[in-house]
Amino acid sequence: MSEPRVRRAEVAIEQTHVDRVYARLAELRTQAESMRAKGYELGHGAQREAVFEQASMLFERDMMVFHANQTLQTLDAEYEGLVFGRLDHVDPEAIYVGRLGIRDAEFDNLVTDWRAPAAAAFYQATAEEPMGVVRRRVIRCSGQTVLDVDDDVLMAEAVPEDMRIVGEGALMAALGRARGENMRDIVATIQKEQDEVIRAPWRGVTEITGGPGTGKTAVALHRAAYLLYRHRRQLGGAGVLVIGPSGVFTSYISRVLPSMGETNVELRALGEVLDGIEGVRQDTAPLAAVKGSLRMRKLLLRALRDAPPDAPAEMRIVYRGEVLRLHVKDLEKVRRKVHSAGGPPNRSRIRAAEALLSALADRADEHAKADGRSFERADLITELGERIDFHRFLVVWWPVLYPAQVLDWLADERRLARAARGVLNRGEISALAASLAGRSAGWTIADIALLDELRVLIGPPPKRKRRSNIELDAAPPVRGTTGSGPQRPEHYDEYSHIVVDESQDLSPMQWRMVGRRGKYASWTVVGDPLQSSWPDPAEAATARDQAFGRSAARRRYTLRTNYRNSAEIFDLAAKVVSGHAEEGDLPHAVRRTGIGPDVRAVDAAAVAGSTQAAVKELMDAVEGTVGVICAVDRVGEVGEWLEGQADERLKVVGSLDSKGLEYDAVVLVEPADLIAESTTGRRVLYVALTRATQQLTVIASDPGWLPVP
Numbered sequence: 182m183s184e185p186r187v188r189r190a191e192v193a194i195e196q197t198h199v200d201r202v203y204a205r206l207a208e209l210r211t212q213a214e215s216m217r218a219k220g221y222e223l224g225h226g227a228q229r230e231a232v233f234e235q236a237s238m239l240f241e242r243d244m245m246v247f248h249a250n251q252t253l254q255t256l257d258a259e260y261e262g263l264v265f266g267r268l269d270h271v272d273p274e275a276i277y278v279g280r281l282g283i284r285d286a287e288f289d290n291l292v293t294d295w296r297a298p299a300a301a302a303f304y305q306a307t308a309e310e311p312m313g314v315v316r317r318r319v320i321r322c323s324g325q326t327v328l329d330v331d332d333d334v335l336m337a338e339a340v341p342e343d344m345r346i347v348g349e350g351a352l353m354a355a356l357g358r359a360r361g362e363n364m365r366d367i368v369a370t371i372q373k374e375q376d377e378v379i380r381a382p383w384r385g386v387t388e389i390t391g392g393p394g395t396g397k398t399a400v401a402l403h404r405a406a407y408l409l410y411r412h413r414r415q416l417g418g419a420g421v422l423v424i425g426p427s428g429v430f431t432s433y434i435s436r437v438l439p440s441m442g443e444t445n446v447e448l449r450a451l452g453e454v455l456d457g458i459e460g461v462r463q464d465t466a467p468l469a470a471v472k473g474s475l476r477m478r479k480l481l482l483r484a485l486r487d488a489p490p491d492a493p494a495e496m497r498i499v500y501r502g503e504v505l506r507l508h509v510k511d512l513e514k515v516r517r518k519v520h521s522a523g524g525p526p527n528r529s530r531i532r533a534a535e536a537l538l539s540a541l542a543d544r545a546d547e548h549a550k551a552d553g554r555s556f557e558r559a560d561l562i563t564e565l566g567e568r569i570d571f572h573r574f575l576v577v578w579w580p581v582l583y584p585a586q587v588l589d590w591l592a593d594e595r596r597l598a599r600a601a602r603g604v605l606n607r608g609e610i611s612a613l614a615a616s617l618a619g620r621s622a623g624w625t626i627a628d629i630a631l632l633d634e635l636r637v638l639i640g641p642p643p644k645r646k647r648r649s650n651i652e653l654d655a656a657p658p659v660r661g662t663t664g665s666g667p668q669r670p671e672h673y674d675e676y677s678h679i680v681v682d683e684s685q686d687l688s689p690m691q692w693r694m695v696g697r698r699g700k701y702a703s704w705t706v707v708g709d710p711l712q713s714s715w716p717d718p719a720e721a722a723t724a725r726d727q728a729f730g731r732s733a734a735r736r737r738y739t740l741r742t743n744y745r746n747s748a749e750i751f752d753l754a755a756k757v758v759s760g761h762a763e764e765g766d767l768p769h770a771v772r773r774t775g776i777g778p779d780v781r782a783v784d785a786a787a788v789a790g791s792t793q794a795a796v797k798e799l800m801d802a803v804e805g806t807v808g809v810i811c812a813v814d815r816v817g818e819v820g821e822w823l824e825g826q827a828d829e830r831l832k833v834v835g836s837l838d839s840k841g842l843e844y845d846a847v848v849l850v851e852p853a854d855l856i857a858e859s860t861t862g863r864r865v866l867y868v869a870l871t872r873a874t875q876q877l878t879v880i881a882s883d884p885g886w887l888p889v890p
């Protein structure tokens with residue numbers, strides 16, 4: 182038979198199996214629906230029974246409905262290619278591998294879940310170690326239709342006469358395909374080095390490093406799905422949290438887990454980790470470096486020990502006809518004394534009242550001594566402690582604090598300077614005060630870690646006063662989860678597993694915030710030091726180690742193959758960081774397209790026009806997405822240049838927001854700007870240059886970005 186006829190015949194064979202799978206899926210769905218209906222019936226019956234029976238029947242009903250709903254949720258997920266692989270063994274049994282395990286009515290396997298031990302050989306078998314696999318087949322489907330198959334022969338000597346082998350290169354085909362708005366899962370083509378990381382033990386800290394495009398994010402997400410499948414009892418209830426650098430990023434990866442049937446993982450951007458508030462803006466790099474540094478802890482602690490801006494400067498109260506006064510110095514002394522006990526201010530309100538009463542008693546005692554009278558301290562304390570005017574004073578002198586309010590106070594440069602003495606320099610103080618004063622534009626991503634630190638330093642507000650724990654009158658933003666996961670209490674800190682992506686960029690303050698969410702967690706931490714935009718890696722490493730806790734077992738994996746960029750594009754990116762990278766830091770790009778990056782030197786006045794022209798060319802040249810990447814503070818301007826070319830496939834992003842994303846084609850505008858805005862030199866430019874899968878055009882009026890060879 183000719184190659185196309187063999188292929189068609191093999192596709193038809195697989196179609197027969199895929200049809201059986203979908204028929205069975207429909208049966209299972211009907212069964213689950215009828216179980217749910219029965220559960221509800223049981224509930225109605227229970228309402229007519231005695232109370233005791235009613236309770237147990239209601240419980241049974243809830244369990245039935247819960248299980249039926251869970252099953253339906255799994256069965257209803259929109260699986261793109263439910264069945265994607267087949268393994269033919271020497272024995273000569275064959276198994277099908279898919280996103281979900283499905284058995285027929287006789288309980289025989291129709292599809293084995295990709296995470297089950299029986300499916301491991303699909304990813305781990307090689308020609309050197311075939312694990313009993315003769316042929317590994319990748320099956321590509323669209324909906325319920327088989328489009329193509331692609332085989333690997335692992336034991337050539339064991340191929341039986343009637344076994345037909347088709348095509349080669351499922352991985353290359355997958356990599357060459359156009360990208361959409363969302364990241365896709367890679368279950369059908371996970372590579373051996375990646376599979377080892379996905380299936381690594383769940384306890385302790387698993388670090389995944391590797392250059393751009395090596396699949397770190399993809400691997401981390403597949404690992405989350407794998408861990409939940411294999412260890413649902415230990416990990417499922419307490420929950421799994423995935424943290425990414427930005428909302429654009431979490432939205433980009435949001436489809437990956439549901440496409441594998443995993444709907445209960447919580448996704449949060451760094452600006453969304455704190456409940457009740459959201460940071461979306463980027464600070465300039467120098468300001469982010471200030472806000473993220475551990476120096477801010479000291480500053481914040483001092484800030485909340487300062488008197489509130491509208492606290493009264495003097496206390497005056499009448500006791501048994503005599504005026505008792507506490508002057509500004511006395512009040513400061515009392516405040517210092519209460520803070521020196523070390524409790525969070527919101528938990529020190531009673532101590533503050535006692536200290537004030539004690540100072541008033543001292544004053545009354547002085548007066549009594551001067552007049553030669555006797556004086557009972559206990560009487561004064563009881564009497565004044567119950568007086569409304571005393572409490573009126575207390576609530577303004579020692580008010581309930583909210584994190585946002587304390588940070589707002591620091592927009593006053595003089596107050597900030599008091600808190601920052603010996604901690605920040607004058608330039609840093611002015612820049613920070615100006616940034617906080619401009620917060621009507623919204624909180625920045627770096628502010629969120631400061632608010633979380635303050636939340637802990639201040640302590641929770643008393644229950645009856647609680648509206649939002651963070652900011653008065655703040656409406657909690659809607660969070661990105663991959664499904665209808667359980668509702669967790671505010672500031673939940675007991676996740677069983679936390680995945681941190683782009684971890685090289687977390688500031689020490691952000692590590693503290695993230696660490697608080699995983700007091701008992703195991704971790705998967707993904708990063709590439711060479712893509713870091715954080716200026717003090719040593720400080721961040723210390724904070725990171727504290728977040729993990731000391732006893733945690735560590736394992737580290739390095740991925741070395743770049744699956745995203747064509748080799749031509751990656752060569753250019755590698756040149757840009759050549760002076761910064763160690764030999765072996767740079768991954769190897771596996772795909773050549775024959776299309777080199779297009780670097781255009783233009784006059785400054787021609788940058789806008791050249792960008793428009795490049796965008797038009799690339800929109801015509803590729804099927805999928807086109808990203809225009811520029812310096813953070815030029816996003817608005819570049820967006821305006823492209824208003825006339827608006828299209829769903831076209832996105833304009835700032836350099837920092839491009840982290841973790843990818844496009845079929847990229848137009849990089851003024852690379853020298855990206856170096857100038859960064860505190861880490863060429864690293865952010867390296868990130869931007871490694872976002873394209875197929876074509877890259879660079880528009881530059883300043884040639885300084887390319888190192889001289």
Ligand SMILES: Nc1ncnc2c1ncn2[C@@H]1O[C@H](COP(=O)(O)OP(=O)(O)OP(=O)(O)O)[C@@H](O)[C@H]1O
Pocket residue numbers: 352355356365366367370371372375391392393394395396397398399400709744745840841842843871
């Ligand atoms: N085994 C694979 N099969 C198919 N595609 C893959 C495979 N591994 C990675 N990819 C693809 O390569 C691209 C890069 O993957 P990913 O974004 O996970 O890399 P990364 O290491 O996190 O990159 P960066 O550090 O640059 O953000 C994605 O399109 C991903 O789907």
